[in-house]
Amino acid sequence: MTDGTKVGFEVLHKDVRTSARRGVLHTPHGDVPTPVFMPVGTAGAVKAMPNGTLEELDVRIILGNTYHLYLRPGYERVERLGGLHQFMSWNGAILTDSGGYQVFSHRELRSISEEGVQFRSHLDGSKNFFTPEKVIDIQRALGSDIAMVFDDCTEYPTGYVDAEASMELSTRWARKCREQWQKKDDGSTALFGIVQGSVYPELRKRSAGALNELGFSGMAIGGLSVGEPKDLMYEIVECTASLLPWDRPRYLMGVGTPEDLIRCIAMGVDMFDCVLPTRNARNGCLFTSQGRILIKNAAYAEDEGPLDPNCSCGTCLRYSRAYLRHLFLAGEHLSAVYNTLHNLTFYLDMMQKIRQAIQLDSFGNWLEQMENGEG
Amino acid sequence: MTDGTKVGFEVLHKDVRTSARRGVLHTPHGDVPTPVFMPVGTAGAVKAMPNGTLEELDVRIILGNTYHLYLRPGYERVERLGGLHQFMSWNGAILTDSGGYQVFSHRELRSISEEGVQFRSHLDGSKNFFTPEKVIDIQRALGSDIAMVFDDCTEYPTGYVDAEASMELSTRWARKCREQWQKKDDGSTALFGIVQGSVYPELRKRSAGALNELGFSGMAIGGLSVGEPKDLMYEIVECTASLLPWDRPRYLMGVGTPEDLIRCIAMGVDMFDCVLPTRNARNGCLFTSQGRILIKNAAYAEDEGPLDPNCSCGTCLRYSRAYLRHLFLAGEHLSAVYNTLHNLTFYLDMMQKIRQAIQLDSFGNWLEQMENGEG
Numbered sequence: 001m002t003d004g005t006k007v008g009f010e011v012l013h014k015d016v017r018t019s020a021r022r023g024v025l026h027t028p029h030g031d032v033p034t035p036v037f038m039p040v041g042t043a044g045a046v047k048a049m050p051n052g053t054l055e056e057l058d059v060r061i062i063l064g065n066t067y068h069l070y071l072r073p074g075y076e077r078v079e080r081l082g083g084l085h086q087f088m089s090w091n092g093a094i095l096t097d098s099g100g101y102q103v104f105s106h107r108e109l110r111s112i113s114e115e116g117v118q119f120r121s122h123l124d125g126s127k128n129f130f131t132p133e134k135v136i137d138i139q140r141a142l143g144s145d146i147a148m149v150f151d152d153c154t155e156y157p158t159g160y161v162d163a164e165a166s167m168e169l170s171t172r173w174a175r176k177c178r179e180q181w182q183k184k185d186d187g188s189t190a191l192f193g194i195v196q197g198s199v200y201p202e203l204r205k206r207s208a209g210a211l212n213e214l215g216f217s218g219m220a221i222g223g224l225s226v227g228e229p230k231d232l233m234y235e236i237v238e239c240t241a242s243l244l245p246w247d248r249p250r251y252l253m254g255v256g257t258p259e260d261l262i263r264c265i266a267m268g269v270d271m272f273d274c275v276l277p278t279r280n281a282r283n284g285c286l287f288t289s290q291g292r293i294l295i296k297n298a299a300y301a302e303d304e305g306p307l308d309p310n311c312s313c314g315t316c317l318r319y320s321r322a323y324l325r326h327l328f329l330a331g332e333h334l335s336a337v338y339n340t341l342h343n344l345t346f347y348l349d350m351m352q353k354i355r356q357a358i359q360l361d362s363f364g365n366w367l368e369q370m371e372n373g374e375g
Numbered sequence: 376m377t378d379g380t381k382v383g384f385e386v387l388h389k390d391v392r393t394s395a396r397r398g399v400l401h402t403p404h405g406d407v408p409t410p411v412f413m414p415v416g417t418a419g420a421v422k423a424m425p426n427g428t429l430e431e432l433d434v435r436i437i438l439g440n441t442y443h444l445y446l447r448p449g450y451e452r453v454e455r456l457g458g459l460h461q462f463m464s465w466n467g468a469i470l471t472d473s474g475g476y477q478v479f480s481h482r483e484l485r486s487i488s489e490e491g492v493q494f495r496s497h498l499d500g501s502k503n504f505f506t507p508e509k510v511i512d513i514q515r516a517l518g519s520d521i522a523m524v525f526d527d528c529t530e531y532p533t534g535y536v537d538a539e540a541s542m543e544l545s546t547r548w549a550r551k552c553r554e555q556w557q558k559k560d561d562g563s564t565a566l567f568g569i570v571q572g573s574v575y576p577e578l579r580k581r582s583a584g585a586l587n588e589l590g591f592s593g594m595a596i597g598g599l600s601v602g603e604p605k606d607l608m609y610e611i612v613e614c615t616a617s618l619l620p621w622d623r624p625r626y627l628m629g630v631g632t633p634e635d636l637i638r639c640i641a642m643g644v645d646m647f648d649c650v651l652p653t654r655n656a657r658n659g660c661l662f663t664s665q666g667r668i669l670i671k672n673a674a675y676a677e678d679e680g681p682l683d684p685n686c687s688c689g690t691c692l693r694y695s696r697a698y699l700r701h702l703f704l705a706g707e708h709l710s711a712v713y714n715t716l717h718n719l720t721f722y723l724d725m726m727q728k729i730r731q732a733i734q735l736d737s738f739g740n741w742l743e744q745m746e747n748g749e750g
Contacts, residue, residue, distance in 0.1 A: 044701060048708040052689065073676070073701045080677060081697055089693045282708075301448070302455060314427065318464050322456055326419060326448045333423040333657075333711045 004028065007145060007190030007217055009249045009270075017364030019241065019268035022355055025061070025249055027093040027145040028188055029085065032060040033355055034249060034270040037261065037347045038095060040278060043068045044078075044088040047278050048336035049344065051090055057348050061093035061145075063273040066138055067102035070128075071121050075138045083143025095146040095273075098135045098177075100194075101222070101254065104153040112152060114169070132176035136191075140181075144189055148220065149177040151194040156227040163198035170196045171210045178214050190217035192251060198223060199232050201239045208243035218249040221269070225255045234263055241268040258287060258350055259370065265354055266367050277347045281339035284328045287346040293321075295339070300325045313345035314338075379403065382520060382565030382592055384624045384645075392739030394616065394643035397730055400436070400624055402468040402520040403563055404460065407435040408730055409624060409645040412636065412722045413470060415653060418443045419453075419463040422653050423711040424719065426465055432723050436468035436520075438648040441513055442477035445503075446496050450513045458518030470521040470648075473510045473552075475569075476597070476629065479528040487527060489544070507551035511566075515556075519564055523595065524552040526569040531602040538573035545571045546585045553589050565592035567626060573598060574607050576614045583618035593624040596644070600630045609638055616643040633662060633725055634745065640729055641742050652722045656714035659703045662721040668696075670714070675700045688720035689713075 005028050013022040025032040039046045039054065041062040046054060054062070064084055069075060073087075081087045084094055103110050103119050110119040116131035132150040139147035151170040154163050174193050181191045193216035197203030211219060221240045224233050237252060241264075244250050251271035252264050261272055277287065284295040288308035293300070295307075303321035315324070315338040327335035357363040380403050388397040400407040414421045414429065416437040421429060429437070439459055444450060448462075456462045459469055478485050478494050485494040491506035507525040514522035526545040529538050549568050556566045568591035572578030586594060596615045599608050612627060616639075619625050626646035627639050636647055652662065659670040663683035668675070670682075678696035690699070690713040702710035732738040 043705045043707065044698070045705075045707050045709050048712075050689075050709060050712060051693070072705060073697075077677060077697075081679060081695070087695075087698055087701075089695075089698065302452060304456060314425075318426070320456070320462075320464075322448075322452075323419070323462055323464065326462075330418045330420075330447060332418065332420050333708055334420050334425060336708045337423075337425060337712065 006187035009034075009218065009247065011247065013359055015266075015358045015363045016361045018266040018367060020265045020354075020358045020363050021268060021270060022358040023249070023270055025093075025271075027061070027190075029091060029093040029145055030060055032093055035261075035265045035351060035354060035358075036061060036271055037351045038063045038271065038273040039344055040065075040273055040275045041088070041090075041094075042275075043072065044084060046340075046344075048282065048333075048340040049278070051088070053341060054090075054092075057345060059092060059344075059348065061095060062090065064094050064096045064142065064144070065099070065102060066096045066135060066142070067099035069096075069142060070099065070138055071123055075141045079141035079143075083141075085143055093145040094143075095251075095271075096139045096142055096144040096148065097253070098139070098148040098150040098194075099130055100135075100148075100151040101153050103130060104155075107155070112169075114172075116150070116173075117152075132173040133180040136177050136180040140184060140189060146190050146192060146218065147181065148192050149174040149194055149216075151196055151222055153196070153223050153226070154198045156199065158198050160200055160203070163200055163203055167196045167198070167203050167207050170194065171207060174211055175214055178216070192216055192218040192220050192249075194220040194222040194253070195240050195244070196223045199228055199236055201236070204236060204240045205243055208240060212243075212245060216248070218251060218271075219244045220251040220253050222253045224252070230260075233260075234267075237264050237269065238267045244268075258347065261347075261350070262354065262367060262370055265358075266363070277343035278340050281343040282336045284335070284339065286339060287343050295321065295325050295328050297325075307342055308346070311342065311345060311349070313342050315342040315345075381562035384409075384593065384622065386622065388734050390641075390733045390738045391736045393641040393742060395640045395729075395733045395738050396643060396645060397733040398624070398645055400468075400646075402436070402565075404466060404468040404520055405435055407468055410636075410640045410726060410729060410733075411436060411646050412726045413438045413646065413648040414719055415440075415648055415650045416463070416465075416469075417650075418447065419459060421715075421719075423657065423708075423715040424653070426463070428716060429465075429467075432720060434467060434719075434723065436470060437465065439469050439471045439517065439519070440474070440477060441471045441510060441517070442474035444471075444517060445474065445513055446498055450516045454516035454518075458516075460518055468520040469518075470646075471514045471517055471519040471523065472628070473514070473523040473525040473569075474505055475510075475523075475526040476528050478505060479530075482530070487544075489547075491525070491548075492527075507548040508555040511552050511555040515559060515564060521565050521567060521593065522556065523567050524549040524569055524591075526571055526597055528571070528598050528601070529573045531574070533573050535575055535578075538575055539578055542571045542573070542578050542582050545569065546582060549586055550589055553591070567591050567593040567595050567624075569595040569597040569628070570615055570619070571598045574603055574611055576611070579611060579615045580618055583615060587618075587620060591623070593626060593646075594619045595626040595628050595646075597628050599627070605635075608635075609642075612639050612644065613642045619643075633722070636722075636725070637729065637742060637745055640733075641738070652718035653715050656718040657711045659710070659714065661714060662718050670696065670700050670703050672700075682717055683721070686717065686720060686724070688717050690717040690720075
């Protein structure tokens with residue numbers, strides 16, 4: 001069910017000391033306060049997190065992976081079943097990526113041409129071909145609130161010439177995506193552009209310029225968190241964010257740690273997604289206000305305290321570190337369930353506090369404390 | 376937290392047409408209406424079922440496996456952490472088995488003597504020795520509301536002479552267990568006897584007679600559901616149940632299907648445990664009012680209906696067969712979570728209806744309908 005709202009964005013408040021913005025993203029499936037962290041629901045489900053729990057945590061938007069849903073259960077099937085929202089019984093907003101990054105990650109299985117990317121399924125080895133047009137058609141069939149253009153993602157390091165060629169290809173694909181999207185544009189799905197250009201400010205500038213000219217409902221920063229040093233990533237995020245339209249949401253793809261989120265929010269980023277909280281949870285790596293915990297550690301074998309005394313998630317309120325360690329070592333399904341609940345709560349609570357801090361113009365102080373190691 | 380109640384049992388109503396009884400089992404961790412199905416919480420957790428969900432389903436008692444908890448995390452550790460209730464944050468009742476059946480199942484790893492059973496851990500191959508006395512000590516350390524005697528379980532088929540020797544060994548062990556239990560009996564843990572004797576009514580009679588003479592708070596029927604034909608199992612349950620004290624709970628161990636439960640309740644059994652609903656759920660085999668469903672079946676690929684239109688569990692209210700099939704095929708953790716919620720709800724709802732039917736003297740009709748294939 002949608003209320004007919006089109007995707008739109010408002011900046012509600014700009015922090016006094018940093019470039020952080022407090023805003024709201026309007027979507028046909030509800031409003032999303034920004035800055036926002038979007039839990040990753042790769043295959044039509046946020047791993048180990050029931051939808052009801054996501055709702056209890058007031059999650060307003062999740063990310064779906066076009067590549068994964070295309071391969072299984074298939075986008076035509078999802079379309080016949082009423083689209084992704086209905087298929088997975090999720091009435092909040094959904095952003096789908098374009099599959100560009102997944103195809104990039106399985107690079108031994110792909111080959112790129114002007115027309116698109118041929119790749120082999122990691123599930124059964126079958127040959128598939130993604131074009132910019134097809135990727136838009138798939139996302140439309142899925143019924144995403146926000147679709148992403150198909151882009152070519154470079155690895156790190158990549159030389160300037162190759163990065164330039166890749167960025168220019170991404171720009172041509174972005175144009176094709178936009179044209180394909182416009183053919184059926186009824187306002188139900190917004191399309192975001194993706195700035196590429198590896199770690200070269202000059203290329204980022206040209207990419208952003210070309211995409212700004214085309215005009216998108218939102219702009220993403222892609223091609224980062226692929227192995228480059230942290231400082232370089234921050235540098236590129238900062239210079240790229242400053243090139244993006246003020247009145248459109250800015251989405252940093254696939255990043256990152258709690259510290260990354262805080263720093264990049266200070267640079268003016270509004271949207272994030274990352275598998276880190278959910279994947280780490282399944283691997284027994286837990287974020288707490290006192291740092292990371294590896295729950296399998298023998299130190300926790302008889303630790304009766306909660307994961308994080310400052311957390312009020314269902315896991316911390318009820319279970320001890322000793323019990324969570326036991327569940328992890330015993331390979332119980334509940335280990336993933338309880339750990340994911342905690343890690344996602346940690347991220348979502350942090351974002352909630354950041355939104356408040358921006359609103360109160362105290363975000364700069366918080367950032368300073370974190371940089372001084374007091375965060 | 377316990378309220379100081381000792382374990383006790385009351386028969387509240389006897390069905391007019393069958394031997395079914397409606398009763399209540401009082402425990403230090405709350406009252407349990409019977410007949411009851413106890414979800415299996417092997418390793419200190421009902422697999423894929425958060426405690427909060429068990430509570431929402433009004434589960435009053437779960438089963439823990441002494442063998443598994445002994446090996447991991449270790450009973451002394453659980454004791455230091457305040458006992459199993461506190462360790463797993465479960466404030467309902469807990470019945471622990473004695474490990475006899477688990478040791479029996481791993482028979483290539485064990486050797487039996489008068490003193491007890493030597494076995495190798497299925498986790499690390501380490502040598503361990505269970506005696507009747509030790510098994511009582513372990514269950515006391517775990518803080519079980521109901522402990523079971525250590526028994527020797529025969530496979531099917533077993534000749535009369537071997538079955539007789541095994542039953543007599545179990546009887547001697549039961550006496551030792553009772554003596555060990557009495558040494559520290561403060562009313563906080565009840566001890567149940569286990570009738571053995573394979574498929575021989577004469578041996579079952581002698582076993583029950585000897586155990587009745589020793590006197591236990593409840594009586595279990597063990598050594599069934601080990602490969603014998605269904606009719607033979609029913610025959611043995613019927614003859615054994617009739618030998619058990621009227622005023623004590625009767626517990627049929629490790630059985631079984633919904634049909635098994637209904638039939639054995641009609642024979643006067645009050646308590647059941649079985650991994651079937653939870654294990655089948657994880658394997659994608661779902662119980663419904665219209666029969667069993669294998670969710671991976673291609674027939675459900677685009678089936679938008681619920682698993683069971685007559686079920687009001689969270690899974691059936693929200694998700695389609697098509698989506699549940701997708702989660703199963705994609706290997707998502709949520710597949711186990713949603714399927715387990717459904718299967719357990721199916722069992723628990725059935726038990727609730729049976730208790731009502733017994734109370735209203737309509738259980739016999741229900742049984743007839745089921746036998747005529749109308750159930």
